[in-house]
Amino acid sequence: MKQYMLFLREDLQAVKQMSPEAMQADIDEYMGWVEELAKTGHFLSGEPLEPEGTYIRSAEQLQTDGPFIEAKEAISGYFLIQAETPEQAVEIAKSCPILKNGGAIEVRPILQYA
Amino acid sequence: VSVEATIANLYRQEAGRMTAALFSYFGPTAMAQAEDLVQDTFISALQTWKTSGLPDHPKAWLYRVCKNKALNEVKRKKELRLAEDTPNAHLQELAVERLEQVFLDHELRDSQLRLLFACCHASLSPKAQLILTLKLVSGFKTAEIARCLAMKEEAVEKGLQRSRIRLQGPETRLDVPFLQRAAQRLPVVQLVLYLMYTEGYSASRGEEQIKKELCLEAMRLCNALLEIPSLQPNTTHALLALMLLHTARFGARATAGGTIIELEMQDRSLWDKDLIQLGIRHLNKAKEGPQKHRFLLEAAIAAQHCLAPTFAATNWPLIYALYQQLEALHPSPFVHLNAGIALLYAQGPLKALPLLQELEKHVFLGRHHLLQLALAKAWLLLGEAPQAASCYQKALAATSVEAEKVFIQQKISEVGTA
Numbered sequence: 194m195k196q197y198m199l200f201l202r203e204d205l206q207a208v209k210q211m212s213p214e215a216m217q218a219d220i221d222e223y224m225g226w227v228e229e230l231a232k233t234g235h236f237l238s239g240e241p242l243e244p245e246g247t248y249i250r251s252a253e254q255l256q257t258d259g260p261f262i263e264a265k266e267a268i269s270g271y272f273l274i275q276a277e278t279p280e281q282a283v284e285i286a287k288s289c290p291i292l293k294n295g296g297a298i299e300v301r302p303i304l305q306y307a
Numbered sequence: 308v309s310v311e312a313t314i315a316n317l318y319r320q321e322a323g324r325m326t327a328a329l330f331s332y333f334g335p336t337a338m339a340q341a342e343d344l345v346q347d348t349f350i351s352a353l354q355t356w357k358t359s360g361l362p363d364h365p366k367a368w369l370y371r372v373c374k375n376k377a378l379n380e381v382k383r384k385k386e387l388r389l390a391e392d393t394p395n396a397h398l399q400e401l402a403v404e405r406l407e408q409v410f411l412d413h414e415l416r417d418s419q420l421r422l423l424f425a426c427c428h429a430s431l432s433p434k435a436q437l438i439l440t441l442k443l444v445s446g447f448k449t450a451e452i453a454r455c456l457a458m459k460e461e462a463v464e465k466g467l468q469r470s471r472i473r474l475q476g477p478e479t480r481l482d483v484p485f486l487q488r489a490a491q492r493l494p495v496v497q498l499v500l501y502l503m504y505t506e507g508y509s510a511s512r513g514e515e516q517i518k519k520e521l522c523l524e525a526m527r528l529c530n531a532l533l534e535i536p537s538l539q540p541n542t543t544h545a546l547l548a549l550m551l552l553h554t555a556r557f558g559a560r561a562t563a564g565g566t567i568i569e570l571e572m573q574d575r576s577l578w579d580k581d582l583i584q585l586g587i588r589h590l591n592k593a594k595e596g597p598q599k600h601r602f603l604l605e606a607a608i609a610a611q612h613c614l615a616p617t618f619a620a621t622n623w624p625l626i627y628a629l630y631q632q633l634e635a636l637h638p639s640p641f642v643h644l645n646a647g648i649a650l651l652y653a654q655g656p657l658k659a660l661p662l663l664q665e666l667e668k669h670v671f672l673g674r675h676h677l678l679q680l681a682l683a684k685a686w687l688l689l690g691e692a693p694q695a696a697s698c699y700q701k702a703l704a705a706t707s708v709e710a711e712k713v714f715i716q717q718k719i720s721e722v723g724t725a
Contacts, residue, residue, distance in 0.1 A: 217674075221705075224671045231639035232505060233433040233498050234601070240670055277495060280430030280473075288432055 194275040196237065196303040197282040199289065202266035203296030205244040222290045230274065235285060239272030266297050310356045317365060318349055319520070322446030325373050327422040328409040330443075332377065336475050342443075344380065348373040370410055377406055419444060420531055424488075427495040428473055436499045437506070438463060439470045445524045455517045456506060493538055497546050497602070500525045500532075504550050519557075526550050541596020544589045545603040551586035552609035555579040567714040571618045583613045604633045623653035640672040648681045656685040676702040676711060683718070696722045 211219070220241075230236035248257045272289075276282035279302065286300045322345050329341035351372055352365075362368040381402050408414060426440040438456070441447040449467070453460040507521030529547040533540050559577035561567055568574075590606050597603070608629050615621035630646035643666055651659035663682050667673045679702035686695035696719060703715045 220670060221674070224675065227671045228641060229434065229502075231641050233502055234637055234639075235433065236639055277429040281432060284430065284432035284435060288434060 194235075194277055195279075195282075195305070196273060196275050197279075197286075198301045198303060199239075199272040199274060199282075199286050200268050200299040200301065201241075201270040201272070201289070201291045201296060202299060203269045203291060203294065204265050205267045205269060208269055209244050219290070219294070222293075226288065226290055227272075230285065235274050235276060237273040237275060239270065239274075241270035242268065244269065269296070310353065310361065313361060313365065314349060314353055314356070317352075317369060319446050321366065321369060322349070323422075323444045324415045324419050325370070326443050326446075327419040328415055329373075329377060330422055330425075331418040332406060332409045338443075338471055338474060340380065344373060344376050347376055351376075374406055374410055378403060381406075416531060416534070420489075420535065423528060423531075424492055424496055425474060427492060427499050428470075429492070429495060430473055431470055433498060433502055435466055435470050436495070437502050438466050439474070440499055440503070441521075441524075442467055444528070447524075451517055455521050489535070490538055493532075493543075496532070497542060500528055501546060501549075501602070503528075504553075508553055522550065522554060522557075526554070539596070541593050542600055542602055545593035545596070545600060545606050548586045548589035548593055549602055549606040549609055551582050551589065552606060552613050555582035555586060555613055561710070565710055566717075567710055569714075570612070575617070578613065586610065586613065599632065599636060601633060601637055604629050604636070608633075621652070623649055627653040640666065640669050644672060644675070644678055644681065651681065651685055651688070656688040660685045660689075674701060674705045676705040676715070679705060680715070680718075683722075687722070692722050 504525035507518045559573040627649040647662045679698045683695040683698035
């Protein structure tokens with residue numbers, strides 16, 4: 194099975210404003226999703242990310258608060274999965290709870306040398 | 308037994324086989340047609356049997372009517388094409404002959420297995436494969452699938468529609484010799500049966516009765532897989548062993564009122580000895596194959612529980628070692644949790660507590676009621692009742708399943724009075 198990185202993207206401002214209860218309900222939903230993927234061996238790892246971090250770019254190493262805090266779809270978490278086919282990876286991504294909450298998910302195969 | 312109940316039983320037993328036969332007759336592009344014909348057949352049965360009573364051989368009646376309906380469909384299609392295609396008596400004869408053939412007993416089994424492999428299409432998610440299998444191969448109704456997977460009916464229906472489209476691709480043609488490709492897709496099929504069984508077995512979601520049927524169906528399909536020797540069945544033996552060894556303990560895991568009884572407190576005389584023996588037999592066959600396979604390891608763990616005369620006499624060091632092998636093969640937070648629980652009984656709370664506390668940091672596992680229950684147990688073994696009580700409270704907040712809530716509340720009151 195090939196490996197795929199799933200990048201979860203959503204509005205980080207909205208994430209920051211979530212109540213603790215809403216956040217917990219959210220995590221519980223992910224727990225069910227992860228448990229199911231773990232059962233079938235498709236789940237490898239994954240975590241949500243803190244909404245704040247540091248963004249560094251170019252040779253001058255310009256450093257700003259990141260990620261793109263104003264962006265509507267910034268990375269809020271990741272999952273590393275394995276799947277039989279690229280289509281299956283996409284189908285698994287489509288079942289991710291993020292899509293119910295107005296977020297987006299990006300499916301990227303891990304690059305392998307042929 | 309009412310006509311309705313008889314029909315419901317026959318539907319569960321035969322609808323999948325009928326759909327599979329029609330599916331291999333009409334081809335994958337006519338799946339909706341195959342499903343409609345099967346529905347029609349059972350509707351006819353209901354109408355006829357309600358007025359004139361059950362026929363002598365209900366099953367034969369169903370297959371005859373289904374065949375006739377399929378034949379009418381073929382004729383009707385021919386008429387539609389009259390203009391361009393002169394009707395040919397010989398072709399019609401061939402159609403009848405082939406139809407007779409797909410309804411032969413061994414053909415029925417084979418086409419059902421072919422349909423199972425088709426449902427486990429590599430481009431579908433495991434959950435979608437499971438839903439499709441339950442619907443087409445196992446004859447579960449949409450509402451029943453929704454009930455046993457704790458989903459909304461509309462969500463099941465929507466998923467089915469999307470999956471059916473996938474199944475119409477050229478790679479699902481079922482008439483090509485399927486056994487050659489079958490071996491390659493066997494692991495996917497096994498995973499779907501594993502998922503079917505665990506969905507049925509887990510006490511956490513859905514309704515009791517329909518879930519038991521899910522377990523039985525998973526075992527039935529496993530048995531059917533074993534009838535094809537070319538599939539190198541060692542891992543399938545392991546899968547079936549795993550299912551049998553869990554099913555053996557079904558009767559002891561809850562009171563008549565539905566209250567959960569934990570392993571430690573179960574009346575082991577209620578465990579089904581025949582199923583345990585059968586499970587061990589399949590486990591031994593599985594051991595002739597690859598040793599480091601998750602089904603084999605999981606079945607070996609289940610066997611250790613089944614063979615232990617008491618909870619205290621369980622070979623926990625061996626179970627912990629098996630879980631460590633499983634962790635190496637399939638690292639997931641849930642396997643780590645099970646390993647942690649085995650460690651708790653193998654080497655005691657002082658060894659296990661740090662490991663369990665480390666797992667508590669995991670965002671998706673930290674609040675899981677099973678982890679909190681394990682932590683509570685560790686604290687209790689250390690004589691720290693207040694710590695245990697706080698873990699029980701966390702476990703209580705983490706589950707929405709009534710039976711689990713009742714169980715945890717009982718634990719809380721035990722700690723309170725200790």
